Amino acid sequence: MTQRSAFPAAISWLRDRPLLIAHRGLRARIPEQTMASFQAAIEHGAEMIEADAQLSLDRELVLMHDDTVDRTTDGHGLVGDLTSTELSRLDAGSWFDPAYSGLRIPRARDLLDLGRDSGIGLCLEAKGPTAEYRRDVAVALAALIADHGATQRAFLSSFDHQALAAARALVPDLMLAPERLPEHSPQTATETLRQALALGAPVIQHRWELITADLVETLHEAGIAIWAWNTNDDDSTRVSIALRVDGVIGADVDVLVTARAAHDVGSLGAAST
DSSP: OOOOOOSGGGOOOOOSSOEEEEETTTTTTSOTTSHHHHHHHHHTTOSEEEEEEEEOTTOOEEEOSSSBSTTTSSOOSBGGGSOHHHHHTSOSSTTTOGGGTTOOOOBHHHHHHHHHHHTOEEEEEEOOSSHHHHHHHHHHHHHHHHHTTOTTTEEEEOSOHHHHHHHHHHSTTOEEOOBOSSSSSOOOHHHHHHHHHHHTOSEEEEEGGGOOHHHHHHHHHTTOEEEEEOOOSHHHHHHHHHTTOSEEEESOHHHHHHHHHHHHHHHHHHHHO
16 A cells, blocks of 8 residues: 655655554553553554543643543542642552552653653543543643644544644644544444544544444545554454554554564465465
8 A cells, every 4th residue: 555645744644554552551461551551562562652641630731541540549539630749649550460559640741751762653642521621631732742842743632523623723733633433333434534534633543343444445545544442452453454454552562563463474475476
């Protein structure tokens, strides 16, 4: 497949070999949304890190998936009701395994620094319990990405497309990778394409179970890449890669690496016959 792009800086997100994207880090093995998990994902071969961001009470962008801290820390309450100092004191590792006691909730800026220093791409998702809160998170992330000079290596994503539009209005060259809506229901390829075009997004994220060859072809013809998630096991990853997606997003980077390598070998074998 010829790589094409209608976006700035001659960057194409259409790929013959899909990007390997670590979903909240190497969360299959190390507590999610921690710097240890992100660093391990890179060491295992991830080419991009996906992480979720929210705002603390004092407006610091922190990396947390859930609306509350209850599941993944020893604390309680909404992320947005706690100050950055309170959040920084929580144990974000013991819930997973006592061996990870003492891991902390990172700031979004910490991950941007890691991305810069390691040369790895990022996809930061704006999360939160209300539309107003998600908009604030998205706008704050856009500003942070711009301040770090990362608009060509860090995507902003969300299920809240209005929040993404507000962020793009603030930072016009911001790269968006929206989640396809609705998340769980089939829809036409034309509608998925419309959602990407409405936001000027070079990438759209999509549940792997609902991806079809027609969808991939429709998006690729328009110059839009598609990333499959949650590709957490061998079957889901292999199916997605066979459909020619441009990225696979999973919890275990080793699974992604192995599946892509197997596909590479198969492609070489087919080409030689």
